[in-house]
Amino acid sequence: MSGSETYRKIFRTIRRIPKGKVATYGQIARVAGFPNQARLVGYALHALRGDRDETVPWWRVINARGESSLGSEDDAALQRGLLKKEGVRFDKKKRTDLKKFGWKK
């Protein structure tokens, strides 16, 4: 179990991301109250993989480069698919424009 208070704040923040927008790990961390701890966000989401009960839009969280940071290209493709369904576009390098689709808090 990873029901720590820290993770809850992170999940709560991720749920605020509006549909059709994406946020970076670092941004989530900052908004949740943990500046410079992007990795912590990555951890929280990684733990989420086993807990499907948590309704968190994990696919709206990407790295600072604007691309999916998932290990396998397979999962990355799935994430892009979910985002594309919400209107987020990716270029041929599989990157998205954070200036345009980035979540403006």
Added chain:
DNA sequence: CAACTGACTGCCG
């Protein structure tokens, strides 16, 4: 208890 590891990031060259 120390060493590893990983859904990250900013800085350098």
Added chain:
DNA sequence: CCGGCAGCCAGTT
């Protein structure tokens, strides 16, 4: 634009 590197944290071994 891209690879390399150190800082950061929590959960595992």
